[in-house]
Amino acid sequence: QKEVEQNSGPLSVPEGAIASLNCTYSDRGSQSFFWYRQYSGKSPELIMFIYSNGDKEDGRFTAQLNKASQYVSLLIRDSQPSDSATYLCAVINTGGFKTIFGAGTRLFVKA
């Protein structure tokens, strides 16, 4: 079992729809959870992080964390073609020193 798992996609949604990206992790003691966006050929850039159970909203983005289920998700409301990218889930391990990334989910938003 991979430490951080994401559906590789591609996930295709129409413009204006809600895109839902999911991530599960195996280390129950994981402490912080991040979502990064990576455009093709570019560096990852942070969308948001979350460390408490529940929802965290930032503009069109909502991160959801459920530590009991070891599950973190990212919702993108009113998806735009410019949201088309690979979304990387990252988790800080129990020791608090290592960052484990998932393989990423490719998202396509159709105009």
Place this chain on the structure above:
Amino acid sequence: EAQVTQNPRYLITVTGKKLTVTCSQNMNHEYMSWYRQDPGLGLRQIYYSMNVEVTDKGDVPEGYKVSRKEKRNFPLILESPSPNQTSLYFCASSKQLLNTEAFFGQGTRLTVV
């Protein structure tokens, strides 16, 4: 401008020829790390450093070395590169690890023939 700078951006080399990829940050960050990114595997951590003179292995350290003699610099050294080290490499830095954004360099695309 706050940034992480990697050099070179592109490098083609031959098996066994030692190389160094430099990484420098101007944000006075404590934590720095190196990743490699391969298709279908995502970002995998090679080494990380919590502060000057403090480094530790990530998940894929074999064949790599690092040093942290100054806070701003964190070079990645391949003593004897092999074709399986052909990859896209990213350096990243952050003020701390928990609940803090990591800033990534532009990436170095390395090909070992």
